[in-house]
Amino acid sequence: MNAPAPPSPSFPPRGGAGLIASFRHAWAGLIHTVIHQRNMRVHLVSAVLVGLVGSGIELGLAEKVTLIFCVLLIFFAEILNSALEHLVDLAVQQFDEKARLAKDAAAAGVMVLALGTVVIFAALLVTNWHVVVNSGPRIARQVALGLPFTACVTLLVLPRSRPAWVDWAAFVLGAALLGLMALRTASSVFTALTAGLLGVAMAAARTRRSEALGQKKTGSSPVSYRA
Template identity: 25%
Template sequence: MNARKRTVVDALNDAVDGIAHAFGRERNMRLHLLFALLVIIIAVCLNFSKQEILLLSTIISFVFMAEMFNTAVEITVDTLRQEMHPKARKVKHISAGAVLIAVINAVVAGYILFSRHLALSWEAGISRVKQSPAYVSFIVLLLVLILVIAIKMYLRKGTPFRGGMPSGHAAFGFSAWTMIAFISKSTLITVLAFGMAVLIARSRIKRHIHSLWEVASGALLGIFVTIFIWHIFKT
């Protein structure tokens, strides 16, 4: 019997599963993620240019990639070798050295990028974020995505991009509706956005991808996260 043909969604789920395994296995990965999110938020508040944000994101990605390759090497060596061979130990040391080089590069590049902005007023940076719905929207959607994947990983239900608790589509749909309700002065646009969010949620139930409870949980997550972040940046 022929195996089911793999789809793009299958490949994405496998990739995210690998990332999740690395985060679950390596404490350093979790620390890197926390630090990376903090750095990105500070960079936005300090009014980094698009080019600087792109460079910063690339540097952070290299650190994650190096750490994940190091994790893959460690797992491979531990699987193939029951006893620690001197050469196997060297392989681990080399992969750990690659992580160290990536981290040192990130620190140096980060210092260069941030040093030219340190003279700027922090209050001015925060004020700019508060006055720009686009920045706040980006932070909201990023946080919703992280929370949806984290909850699915914790509950071990569904895959990161399909099924499970909570519904990511519902979370994004109702998060977008909540942001539009805050930004738009048109009642019609707000009502239409709500209708779109409901249709998205309904489609997940109709296609038997999510239960009503999973969709409702996703919708509430999207709404409350949006209200919380909006309250922080807009008050």
């Protein structure tokens, strides 16, 4: 008679259950994707630019909803693509052509959404070109404040080792610039979106530093940041 198979090891606890814990796990998944996926970092910086345009130009409700939906849809697709990559790597421990095709197909879906968003964004600008022309001073102000703000967000999401004070300086400067832009914003919704993206970038910078410190203490190899 064959001996019964040993029970499978249970998954480690995830730090609690309930609605708050679910939000915490989801937030951790978002930050992990920003840290370890280069394309997600590109999407985040691009979303900042969309937020700056939306807060600097008077757009209709339909245009605002369309842009916000496109940004969130791309984020969703990139997070789903990252999850699929992890699942494929977990199931296939060696090179397999079907695994490569699965990853390529998921990446193609994100690319199609990104290209579609660019087309939609361009179409909205062309359709509302008269608004763009009449918003010259506001656009100049957005450029003067928005470019250094975008540089602050880009610095926060860059996977480079740097002192903690550099990240905090970038975050404080970005918050100050955003506060100045909020004084004469064309859309508080896009301003709030941009503020949320700044918070995500700062959270990613702090989590990346915590991971690096943990690796130094344990002596493990550094984590590679994938494209």
